[in-house]
Amino acid sequence: MKTANLAIVFTDIKGFTERTSRQTLEENQRLLQVHGALLSPLFKAFGGRIVKSIGDAFLVTFESPTQAVLSGIAIQDRLWHHNRTMEEAEQIHVRVAINVGEVRLDGNDIFGEPVNIAARVEGIAEAGEVYFTEAVYLAMNKAEVPSKEVGAYELKGIPGKIRVFHVPRAPYRVEAPAASAIAEAPGAESVPPFGNLALARVAAEASSQSQPVDLSGLGQRAAAGATVLGQQAAVLGRQARTVGGSLFSRAMVALPEPVAKNRVALGAGAVLLLVGILALSFSGDSTLRAISAVERAPEDERAALAKDVRAVILREEDSGRRHFLLGRLTEATGKPDEALKSYALAVKAGSADAEKRVVDLFEHARCDVRSDAASTAGKLQLKRAVRALERLKSDGGPDDGSRTGLFGLSKCDSKVAAESALKSFKDR
Template sequence: MKTANLAIVFTDIQGFTERTSRQTLEQNQRLLKVHHDLLTPVFKAFGGRIIKSIGDAFLVTFESPTQAVLGGMAIQDRLWQYNRSVLEAERLDVRVAINVGEVRVESNDVFGEPVNIASRVESIAEAGEVFFTEAVYLAMNKAEVPSQEVGAFELKGIPGKIRVFRVPRAPYRVEVPAVVHVTPGAEAPIPNEQPPFGNLALSRMPASSHAPGGPDLAATAAALGSRAATVGGQLVSHTRTVIESVKAGRRPSALALRKLAIGGGVLALVLGIGFVLRDSPAENAIEAVAEASSSKEKIPLKEKLALVQDAEKLISQEKSPGERAWLHGQLAEALEAPGQAVGFYRSGVKAGHGDSEDRLIELLEHPECSVRVNAADALGNLKLDSARGELEDLAKDGGPGDDPGLFSCDSRKAAKKALERLSR
């Protein structure tokens, strides 16, 4: 019999059983895939070994209790960022519970009371939190991980009371640029909020380990080439449409002219030329963020974070809610977070901001399927009839990365659903 002293981590999705009864099989499978794709890189980055994954639950072991707690913190900060880039129905709220002790190792599984205790602590843990036992508290490096006692609990099947601790919420320090975010469905953006654990752990992960949509500015330059090619191709197409109309003696449609104008502005941003906007201080600050994001030079993270904070400060001084939402959306795109930009533009449309409406419609042609899906959903919820033509095009032709399979993204289907909402 082989034994080992290991940190045992359990995670699960809050309310998962209830959600499965409301969602289709396809939606449930997609939710689990997103959950897996977000958490797995974090476990591995902190040295975790995934023992099993059952439905919405993970059982993971770590040789270091400190790394186990840091991994739990990184998961919650990662999910905090993810939840601000998706609609309310797609949120993932996860509980994390940790214990440490000597366990029996058999094949690809672990057994023993430490495992049972970790499972019981998970049952009392709260979504968004990292709970751990006194055994973890005593064994971990307290200089690296802050802690706060929750209380002593009687756990089912476990003799005596178990003292339980949690990682308290930030502020500690923020070591990676804070991605602009929005709570989906909110009337106005929420500026200057930081992740629950201040990126204390998430900042230690190598850039290659971060899940898609994260805050890594270093990864933006690699994405700009393909994005520029895509936007450039769209711009050529829009230009051709306008020219053909003129040659045929017809007046170009307002839609074609709008696409041409927006496409030119987007291409300017992608190529690092700068924003073709109104040259306000906030817009200049956003342009500086975009240039830092796309720069090939190594710019210190503190400098990049300072640029983001400067832009947010200037945006907060804007009196118009619609203009604030628009600027926050532009800043999100400068940080290569178009999914989060959708939420801002949606708030801008609700405030009657025309540019936000135009950009939200334009995002139906974004090269990332998930962005097109979010944009279509937002336009459908807003019942914007001005988007009908573009939604019809997307419903007919789809876009890059569309795949109607259980685990894939389908913007064509999202556009059809949005059109159904417009017709109600």
């Protein structure tokens, strides 16, 4: 098994479970969409790879411990800016915990004691803070990141005590923690908690790659555009109601800094125009992303996650879309053969996505899945599947001939299944 020395970052939202128990499903979805829109770009800006996103929690890896800590600092400052514009009940406060060490790589997932330690440190971290272990402190560039020791902790399941550090609040001189000259400003709530130390790097990089934005006359032009697009914007606004909070937050993340600073001056017309643009740009399928999260989750957690996602899918009015999504969810829980039943129902309801997925399963690693997919395509008379069936009939798969059935008395052969499906086309 492959291994790598990586910095591991865990984040989660303070009081998420209690909060979601008081909210509707739509409100929970909106919260997670805003949360993801705020954090994900910052992970990527500092070179992070998102391994998992389960509910309110992110697991992210970085090759550089310094960049990992800087991403945490940027996140806390970004959330500070976001929360200033929100009612208290709508604010988002997260904990950030970081460790570094050699982890095992298994597909897109990671395992090992360094991951467990990071998770334990997250359990003691405070909301709005960036906590990290001594291993991170020793490996990071102390000239870039100020730090201060919190204490030594006994963590459940971890032998010995682990020294834990955090990033002190701004303003500060960049020094090692032992210097004790790091000062925390009185009234620090009037400025970002970490003085935009890391967030400024993201803004500077973005502005260096774009031309200055001329805002003169923008209000008038936007108002004129809004007059023309008013009806369309209203329709898009109604369609985007469940993700309305997310759209504005994503806008503030995505807009060049000069535009963000002058957002008040844009006027009502610009706001309408912006809503229309954002509804088109950021309306991605959150249900498919939730299904992907189920697939990436540990096996013992998939059933509970899948139950919540299934409840959302069952509210889909389009039957073809509903059965297609149920099939994808069934696949995510490790049952591709059972998913084919849902795909068949989706195809009968007119789902082109389901047709494509049935054909895609001709290339599955398991012989029984390939065979069942071929049989399903034959029964449904999927004309688009003919060429793929011919390839399957010719090439088969690496496990063709494997034993199946009770006591292994039968053999699986996807070539034979493909041939049989092709005959069904000729017979009709």
